[in-house]
Amino acid sequence: MPMGRVWSVAVLGIDGRIVEIEADIGGGIPGVTIVGLPDAGLREAKDRVRSAVRNSEEEWPGEKLTLGLSPANLPKLGSGYDLAIAVAILAAAGRVPATRLLGTVLLGELALDGRVREIRGVLPGLLAARNAGMKRAIVPGPALFEAALVDGLEVWGAARLRDVTAWLRGENTLAPPEPPAHVEPPDVPDLADVVGQPEARWALEVAAAGGHHLLLTGPPGVGKTMLARRLPGLLPPLTTLESLEVTAVHSVHGSLSRTSPLIKVPPFVAPHHSVSVAALIGGGNGLAAPGLISRAHRGVLLLDEACEYGADRLDSLRTALEEGEVRIARAKGVVRYPARFQLVLATNPCPCAPPRETDCSCSATARRRYLSRLSGPLLDRVDLRVRMRPMTAMSTHGGDQPEATEVVRKRVLAARDRAARRWAEHGWQSNAEVPGPVLRREFALPGKVTELLDRGLDRGLVSARGADRCLRIAWTLADLAEADRPDGDHVAAALEFRERRAA
CATH class of the missing domain: 3.30.230.10 (Ribosomal Protein S5; domain 2)
Structure with a gap:
């Protein structure tokens, strides 16, 4: 037969x-x-x-x-x-x-x-x-x-x-692939364009150095979106394995560029607040297609006007933020897509969002209701929280010029290199990837260093997950300071980042 x-x-x-x-x-x-x-x-x-x-x-x-x-x-x-x-x-x-x-x-x-x-x-x-x-x-x-x-x-x-x-049949030959053309890397916005906001700039540097999630809160026009769009320029280029992983996601999605198919720079994804859960997480008929969080894998996901997103959309991110992947079950099977991204949330402090807080016409209840769309469990997974203030002067003549992306990026890459060498035997690349039990056991800090953090746990000001994230931030601050281990000041600064509320 x-x-x-x-x-x-x-x-x-x-x-x-x-x-x-x-x-x-x-x-x-x-x-x-x-x-x-x-x-x-x-x-x-x-x-x-x-x-x-x-x-x-x-x-x-x-x-x-x-x-x-x-x-x-x-x-x-x-x-x-x-x-x-x-x-x-x-x-x-x-x-x-x-x-x-x-x-x-x-x-x-x-x-x-x-x-x-x-x-x-x-x-x-x-x-x-x-x-x-x-x-x-x-x-x-x-x-x-x-x-x-x-x-x-x-x-x-x-x-x-x-x-x-x-x-x-041996009658002809098929077409071989053409050698890849040299393509210049895409231009990224420069951090020197952002005037003022020293606290937010420092938080952005810390986020880039450790792979931490970031929340920026402030009135319209203070530079929240400008700062977020400059984060990819501070990140290191993707490794070969990371490039193939990211490119594979875009291949399944059908969004690869023919001129430069291999994605070598961290992707940047900024959906509109009307996006559906299926488009954000992944979905569709049959086995689910990758969503926007998977397209942001190894890059940055910016949720601008975060409080305008539905609660179901925001809370659907929680598992992906912890595990670095999304699993979508359908009748025909379960698919897994990688989703290890840096989340940047940008939001106004209230619905009316005037340039000056003294002009706010919202009641205290309205402000709480607006900010409560960022649920406690979601905020607990955000490492750095920064309150941005209105600018007081446009001119920088006679003063210090803002640092350019290239200057800050050198410090970020040096800190990343220190972290990568420290965690190399475990297979982690950044401080944000290190599990909490490892930080508490194998790399435990002296009690005198973590005294302030222990006090926050005792008073219920920080959760166990939040304490682990404080330790990760402290290690990032130590890497930026070229210190071998975090000290009490690093832990205190990390806890201050955590305690800054959106309101």
Whole structure:
């Protein structure tokens, strides 16, 4: 009984699994049966593939055709298996030799005329194929710019199904990826543009040095958004592994740039306050697509006018802030997307938000109701809280000029380097990633240093989670001061950052 066997990849979240596709011909009334948990889009593949094969001048088998996708218990979604199914059928029918199929994965959707169309998730799919020991991959021609990012895998691009069949017969060669073009990194706003606000600038530097979350509160026009947009310029460039991880998320989302697909700088995402929970966290039909918090992975998520967001949107961030990932359960399975971002909240102190606090017309109840949209559990996960004041002068003539991003960035990178070397054996890159128990046991500070923090715990002014975050901030302050360990002043400054309320 004729059999054909090829391989493709199933992408769930940004994790890929190798899928073996078997084609069996004969044994009953002519027809096509697909087994192995196909979704509606994959069940329609039999009609797309039949037309593509016929329009590629190949003969469609006139007998019963059974297609098996293994592992059978793994959900198979989308049209990315079309090319692999077509080749498996042709191999089973003896139309193409199977010698080149061993160790090859095929990805791509087929048009009715045989064109190979681009699909999402090529990068994480090929990374999974490489890790599984596959030798080569055939992808849609338009996806070559993305496939070329994977080292250790021979990658070829196909424009049509007939190009693939001719390659299998040894009649032609497929398109190789082009060498990546040199692209200048995007310009980032300079911190020198922000006049005044020394406390907020210092908090921004501390946040960048330790990877801490930040809350900026103040009247309109004092520079909250300006400061937040300058945070990515202070962060270190992404490592190779981080770049691939971030790029994989954008690949699944379908938002990669063709000119510079590899994302090397921390992303910056600033949604509007009307964003839905599904768009923020992730969602959609079938298995969930990545949300904005995953697109901000290894970068910055700015929630401007934070108190205008619905409580459900804000509180949906709480698990991601603690765990660095989001898990979304659907009937067809659970997907995981990374979401280790720095959160920056910017908000006005009240609904009327006048330039001067003395002109506020809001009652105390209205102010409390407005700020209560930032729930206690969410604020407990925000490390640094800064109250910004109105500017008193626009001119800086004759005074000190604001420090530029490049000057502050040097201090941030030096502090990051100290932290990375300290936590290297544990695998952590920044102080914000260190678990609280490690800070309290292996890196415990003397009682005299933490005396003020212990007093705050005893009086209920800070929670256990807040105390751990104070310790992380203290270590960041010590790194910026080039000290080996935090002292009492660092702990006191960290506690002061925590105690600054939005109101």
